[in-house]
Structures are given as C-alpha cells and as structure tokens.
Amino acid sequence: MDTERQHSTSNNVTELVNRARKAQLIYEQYTQEQVDEVVTALGWSIMNPENNKTLAMMSVADTGLGNVEDKIIKNHRKTLGLLRDLQGVKTVGVVSENIEKGIVKIARPVGAVGAIVPSTNPAATPANKTINALKCRNAMILAPSPKGASSCAKLVEFMHAELERIGAPKDLVQHLPFPINKADTQQLMKEVDLVVATGSQNNMRDAYASGTPAFGVGAGNVVSIVDETADLDSAAQKIVASKAFDNATSCSSENQLVIVDAVYDQMIEALAKQHAIMLSDSERDKVCEKLWQNGYLNQAVIAKKANEIAQMCELDSPNQENAKVLCVAATGIGKDHPLSGEKLSPVLTVYRASDFNDAKNITNHILDFQGKGHSISIHSNNDERILDLGLNMPACRIIVNQAHCFATGGSFDNGMPFSLSMGCGTWGNNNMSDNMNYKYYLNTTRIVRTIPVNQPSLDSVFGDYWKAHNISPLAAK
CATH class of the missing domain: 3.40.309.10 (Aldehyde Dehydrogenase; Chain A, domain 2)
Incomplete structure (x- = not known):
C-alpha cells in the first residue's frame, strides 16, 4: 500500500473512532431505563420480520453461504434469546452490594468497541455483539468480512433507523467504510478500547496482536x-x-x-x-x-x-x-x-x-x-x-x-447464554471459556470499605497439616 493511501485509511478509521467516542460520552449518561430502550430498539431492528427477511436474503446472495429460511430463523431466535438474557440485568450504576465484605460494585462501560464479524453470519453475529455492547453503554464499530459487508451495512442502516426513532446518537453503531480491507480492520483494532473477534484464526491472532485488549474464539470441529x-x-x-x-x-x-x-x-x-x-x-x-x-x-x-x-x-x-x-x-x-x-x-x-x-x-x-x-x-x-x-x-x-x-450458543431449553461467539479456553488459545455475553463488555469499579478484622490463626490454617507431617507449631513462631 502506498503512503498516501495508508494515510487516508488511517484518517478514515480515526474519524469513525472519534465519532464513536463522542456518541459514547453522551450515551454513558443514560439511565438503565434508557439503555434498555436502546437494547430493545436494536433487537427490533433485526427481528422486524421485513428487516429480517431482507437481511437473510442479502446474506445468502452476498456470501453464497447457507439458506434464506434458516438465516431468518437464526436472526430471530438468537436475537430473541439474547433479549431474554438481558431483561432485568443491571449494567448502569450500582449493580451489587455486599455488606458483609464491604464491597459495592459499579458497572462501567469500556468505551469504543471494535467487532470483527464473519461471513457465515453477517447479520446475527454483529447484531448479537452490538446489543451486548450497547447494553453496557458502549459504542460499536463493526468490521465485517468483505463478503458480508453489504449485509452488515444494511443491518446498521436498520439500527440507525431505530436509534433515530428513540432519539439516541446514531454514531453509537458504525461500520468500516467500503471497500472493506485488512488495513482498515487492523487500524480499527489498534484504536478502539476493546476488540471482540469472531471468524478465522487469522482474525484471532490479529486481534490478540493488536495491542488492544481482545476477546477471541477458537476453531470449531x-x-x-x-x-x-x-x-x-x-x-x-x-x-x-x-x-x-x-x-x-x-x-x-x-x-x-x-x-x-x-x-x-x-x-x-x-x-x-x-x-x-x-x-x-x-x-x-x-x-x-x-x-x-x-x-x-x-x-x-x-x-x-x-x-x-x-x-x-x-x-x-x-x-x-x-x-x-x-x-x-x-x-x-x-x-x-x-x-x-x-x-x-x-x-x-x-x-x-x-x-x-x-x-x-x-x-x-x-x-x-x-x-x-x-x-x-x-x-x-x-x-x-x-x-x-x-x-x-x-x-x-x-x-x-x-x-x-x-x-x-444458547437455547430456550438449556441455560447457556445466547451467543454466536464461543470461547475455547486455553485449549483453543483463548482467554475465556464462556459463551461471550454482556459481562465481557463491562468494566467494574469496586468501592471497598473496612469490615471487622477477619484474620485466621496459624493453627486453623496449618493445624491438620502439622499433625499429619509431625511438624512442631513452634517452628512457625
């Protein structure tokens, strides 16, 4: 890539990130009720039957992968399940208080999130990631695969319409400009506050190597x-x-x-x-x-x-x-x-x-x-x-x-979180083993107060061990 084009690419991505950060600062002041309305609006943007059919048809036409009928079912089912999982979940302000331990937990956003999404699910996966991210008062920038780019762009268009309906900043959800290229995706990963990657193992390695905190998933088989x-x-x-x-x-x-x-x-x-x-x-x-x-x-x-x-x-x-x-x-x-x-x-x-x-x-x-x-x-x-x-x-x-x-990835008859991103633990070179869910899009602040002293005696900790191995308690003094 020549220097002029590389500079242009960098500027385009930086502009997206700056807009995302500006919108996120506004969004960070939303109440839980306002956030939940945003989440509902985003869910409707893909579950609206007319939108869903359009996205399913575009996904198959653009990528040549899968079939329209099942894409419609997947878009509906995965999003409905996610909305069920998020109902009543607190992600704004104080989310828990443990009086016995003197700890109050406060949910905080991570900021601007960059999501790498695959061609296999160019609507369901970005919808899932975006809804989870915005449940936690973040902004989202999507980096689709080239094959799934137009489907992802149409999803963002539908999301913008719903955000506009409720008066929320449209720049809370954006996607990389066309044509999608590797340089833009890599630049995005460097500039955002968190990367969430799904797709090829090359995507995972790039995410982990970006220098930005990242969650990735392993290969399926x-x-x-x-x-x-x-x-x-x-x-x-x-x-x-x-x-x-x-x-x-x-x-x-x-x-x-x-x-x-x-x-x-x-x-x-x-x-x-x-x-x-x-x-x-x-x-x-x-x-x-x-x-x-x-x-x-x-x-x-x-x-x-x-x-x-x-x-x-x-x-x-x-x-x-x-x-x-x-x-x-x-x-x-x-x-x-x-x-x-x-x-x-x-x-x-x-x-x-x-x-x-x-x-x-x-x-x-x-x-x-x-x-x-x-x-x-x-x-x-x-x-x-x-x-x-x-x-x-x-x-x-x-x-x-x-x-x-x-x-x-979650079902209505089991207890797994609805997700399209499955962590594979250290076995799969991942830093998580969970179905990726809203918790991974949060920072948590802890207010810590003093409590009555809770220091164990040496005998309560080592007594059985000393007896079993004939160690004199005097050796500990």
Whole structure:
C-alpha cells in the first residue's frame, strides 16, 4: 500500500473512532431505563420480520453461504434469546452490594468497541455483539468480512433507523467504510478500547496482536459421540437437524460422529430415516476431492445443501435427491485426512469405536488435530460417562442429548447464554471459556470499605497439616 493511501485509511478509521467516542460520552449518561430502550430498539431492528427477511436474503446472495429460511430463523431466535438474557440485568450504576465484605460494585462501560464479524453470519453475529455492547453503554464499530459487508451495512442502516426513532446518537453503531480491507480492520483494532473477534484464526491472532485488549474464539470441529445407551432415533433426528441447519455454516455443527460398535449399524439406519445417507468409499473420495482444492475448502462447494453437493460430485447414491446430510466413513485423523476437520458443509464424517473408551480416544485425537476447547456432543443415558467427558476431555462445553448447533450458543431449553461467539479456553488459545455475553463488555469499579478484622490463626490454617507431617507449631513462631 502506498503512503498516501495508508494515510487516508488511517484518517478514515480515526474519524469513525472519534465519532464513536463522542456518541459514547453522551450515551454513558443514560439511565438503565434508557439503555434498555436502546437494547430493545436494536433487537427490533433485526427481528422486524421485513428487516429480517431482507437481511437473510442479502446474506445468502452476498456470501453464497447457507439458506434464506434458516438465516431468518437464526436472526430471530438468537436475537430473541439474547433479549431474554438481558431483561432485568443491571449494567448502569450500582449493580451489587455486599455488606458483609464491604464491597459495592459499579458497572462501567469500556468505551469504543471494535467487532470483527464473519461471513457465515453477517447479520446475527454483529447484531448479537452490538446489543451486548450497547447494553453496557458502549459504542460499536463493526468490521465485517468483505463478503458480508453489504449485509452488515444494511443491518446498521436498520439500527440507525431505530436509534433515530428513540432519539439516541446514531454514531453509537458504525461500520468500516467500503471497500472493506485488512488495513482498515487492523487500524480499527489498534484504536478502539476493546476488540471482540469472531471468524478465522487469522482474525484471532490479529486481534490478540493488536495491542488492544481482545476477546477471541477458537476453531470449531464438533465431535458427537453416540453410545449404546442412547435413544438412537432421537439422536439421529437431532444430529441431522443440527448438521443440515443453514447448510452447516455454524461452528457448532457436528463435523465428526463417533458411534460405538454395539449400535453402529442401528445408528446408521436411524440416520438414513432422517435422510442422512452413507456414501460408498469411492463416493467419499469424490466428495473429499471436490470439497478441498489445493489444501483449502472449496468456496464453490461449502455451505451448499447436501443434494447440491451430491450433484456437484456426480454421486450415484440412491435417495441423494432427498439427502439432508452426506455421511462418509473414515478411520484416519490429522492433516493428511481433511475429512477429520471442519467442513462448513452438510458432510458428516463417521468413525466406528469399539466401546466408549475407544470413542473418547478417537475424539481426543480429532480435537488434537482441530477444534480443541470448543465443545463435544454426546448422546447417552449414562451419567457417569457424561461426567467423565466433563472431567477429562479438552472441551469447554459437553452438550448432552441435544441438537448441537442449536444448544451450544444458547437455547430456550438449556441455560447457556445466547451467543454466536464461543470461547475455547486455553485449549483453543483463548482467554475465556464462556459463551461471550454482556459481562465481557463491562468494566467494574469496586468501592471497598473496612469490615471487622477477619484474620485466621496459624493453627486453623496449618493445624491438620502439622499433625499429619509431625511438624512442631513452634517452628512457625
């Protein structure tokens, strides 16, 4: 980039940030009731059925990823769930007081937030991040992917209309100018007060390296285990519904299915009833060859419906016209076996395990290759095995007997926060293991007062240890 253009880029971003800071200073004086009205207005900007349909159609047309019907459901459901989570939550002024400890907590905004958002969800993800940020009296500047830029811009247009309706500053929500480029995104990350990043691992590394406090998320590559105690028909229905939803664009879609040998054949039959067809080895090889080009996922194939992929690969499987998921049997794991990784398509790799312990070993190997920290799905009625996964597997979420992509990011029948950004802990090189929610957009000030002295005696702390190891209390004096 020449010096003149680089200077222009820097000025454009700086202007956005300055406008955001000016608007945020006004917004910081809002009461909780005013803030909650802003949150409701932003929620309506995407949930208004006319707006939602427009955004869903633009998202698919612009990115070529997913399908309109499921985008509409996702935009509605994810936003409604978030609004439910935020109802009654205090983010202005004193939010808690612990008289016993003498501590008062006060919620404070972080300032101007920069959000990196992916092409897979160019409306739902920025809406979620923006609503969370503004619930905490921050301003938001969105950095969309180039493919999702126009969808993101339309969302901001809808948000501006609602902010204007209630008399709130429009510059509380902005997006980078067109054309979207890496230099602007990197400059934004340097100038804001907080970066929240979702998308490629390159985005995560750039966010962490920006010098600005940042939250990022890890790669998905969900493994689903089915053991001999599972309700197979229910498991098959949930797995197919999850894997087929929005053509598997979600990082929470099942990518690998590990079935214990005792119920392998029955589970394959149950999947077939749900229109998940098992391909032959030769057909599997055709899919693999088509899905990857020069070591990268083929943009012309990913996030297409299963029957469309079958046609692209010129498969001969019966019932492929009605297929919702293409299942491929595999044993290999690692970089030489790309089917063991994330596929962003309704292609499900199936592994056969001798027993539950073998299923765990296979899952561990898969996550060592890709997806460590994100989540594991299990279909089982054995509580000991479920707890075993939680105690021993490198995953921040163990999703039990649920459709994984609906459950991981919050569902109306589980207690997870509604989010489209899943932290993967240190296993996934992240600094959080939670579903990213409003708490990550807050600073907290603590007023600390004195309380009655609460100093323990040495004997109360070390007494048992001294006795167990024959240490004289006199040694502590």
